[in-house]
Amino acid sequence: MKKLSSSLILLSLSISVWAKPMAQVVKVDGTVFVVTNEGKTSALRANEHIEEKSEVLVEEGASVTLNDYYDATYHLIGGSHLKLFNKSVQLKKGKAWIQSMTTKHPLVLTTANGHVSYSKSEFIVTFDQATARSQVLVINGEVETSNILNKSMKHIVSAGSFSMIDPEVENGTPRAPTKVGLQSLDTALAEFKIVTEKEKKLPTPSREIASINNDVNVTPAIKKGEIIFMKTHRRPASVGPGDAHKYYKKMVTKKSPDQFVPVMIYGTTWSETKSVLAPRAPASVQPTSPELPKMTPQAVKLDLEFMDSLKRHESEQPKNPHDLQNLIDELKSY
Numbered sequence: 001m002k003k004l005s006s007s008l009i010l011l012s013l014s015i016s017v018w019a020k021p022m023a024q025v026v027k028v029d030g031t032v033f034v035v036t037n038e039g040k041t042s043a044l045r046a047n048e049h050i051e052e053k054s055e056v057l058v059e060e061g062a063s064v065t066l067n068d069y070y071d072a073t074y075h076l077i078g079g080s081h082l083k084l085f086n087k088s089v090q091l092k093k094g095k096a097w098i099q100s101m102t103t104k105h106p107l108v109l110t111t112a113n114g115h116v117s118y119s120k121s122e123f124i125v126t127f128d129q130a131t132a133r134s135q136v137l138v139i140n141g142e143v144e145t146s147n148i149l150n151k152s153m154k155h156i157v158s159a160g161s162f163s164m165i166d167p168e169v170e171n172g173t174p175r176a177p178t179k180v181g182l183q184s185l186d187t188a189l190a191e192f193k194i195v196t197e198k199e200k201k202l203p204t205p206s207r208e209i210a211s212i213n214n215d216v217n218v219t220p221a222i223k224k225g226e227i228i229f230m231k232t233h234r235r236p237a238s239v240g241p242g243d244a245h246k247y248y249k250k251m252v253t254k255k256s257p258d259q260f261v262p263v264m265i266y267g268t269t270w271s272e273t274k275s276v277l278a279p280r281a282p283a284s285v286q287p288t289s290p291e292l293p294k295m296t297p298q299a300v301k302l303d304l305e306f307m308d309s310l311k312r313h314e315s316e317q318p319k320n321p322h323d324l325q326n327l328i329d330e331l332k333s334y
Contacts, residue, residue, distance in 0.1 A: 021049040030062025070105040137162040
């Protein structure tokens with residue numbers, strides 16, 4: 001009997017040593033328990049390994065994230081109960097968010113009446129023990145759903161759709177995929193606090209005003225229609241942060257606030273001239289004709305013969321109106 005009992009002890013020890021790890025704990029929030037295949041119960045801690053056929057139980061208000069060895073991540077919230085196998089898991093109760101990152105290892109998730117095959121996809125599975133109803137909501141990729149007792153009746157559920165397996169509806173066959181609304185999707189994701197808190201910590205990209213000093217780590221909240229008063233001057237792109245005062249110090253001295261900035265011009269000769277604006281003439285005034293240039297006496301060449309003839313004709317012309325009338329009457333008599 002002693003030999004038999006000692007052999008049994010050695011066999012049980014060898015089985016516990018040979019137990020194959022299936023997943024590793026990434027994060028635990030609250031109280032989460034693990035029950036091994038031998039019935040040993042303990043609280044889960046971060047970085048702890050979970051063996052095959054172990055069950056994970058999440059208390060209300062708690063959550064846990066697990067990574068298996070086939071590039072898949074499992075997020076469980078309060079009230080969930082999950083059992084791990086080789087390349088498959090069984091959701092006995094609650095809700096699980098599963099993210100598969102590769103197509104190399106086809107994986108399976110089962111419930112009391114549902115069977116889900118997946119690879120490189122992201123989806124949420126819910127199982128309600130009170131109604132024995134399973135629901136699959138796909139976020140990315142696609143999954144294949146069927147009844148665990150009749151796998152021939154199956155549907156492909158793609159991203160943005162969900163399917164349901166209800167034993168009281170159509171003999172438990174999966175419901176045809178139906179598109180899910182954005183509000184329903186946000187509600188389903190909001191239950192997983194682990195992931196949503198990570199998303200809240202991500203910085204929101206925002207465009208800063210170029211003239212605001214980069215040394216100040218404040219992004220102003222700009223509202224529509226708001227007037228913004230710039231307290232700093234815009235500096236050239238070549239001037240680095242903190243060097244703006246040095247740059248302007250070279251251009252402006254502190255002797256007088258009204259002093260002008262000197263402007264240097266190269267390549268031309270500078271002379272100070274006063275510009276005189278010509279008065280604007282009214283539109284009704286006609287433009288005057290330009291005066292002809294006066295001829296100087298030196299530029300006129302006298303013709304003596306022409307001058308004698310001109311004087312002779314002038315002497316023959318009547319000198320008064322009476323002589324002119326006599327000439328007219330004489331011409332009429334011809």
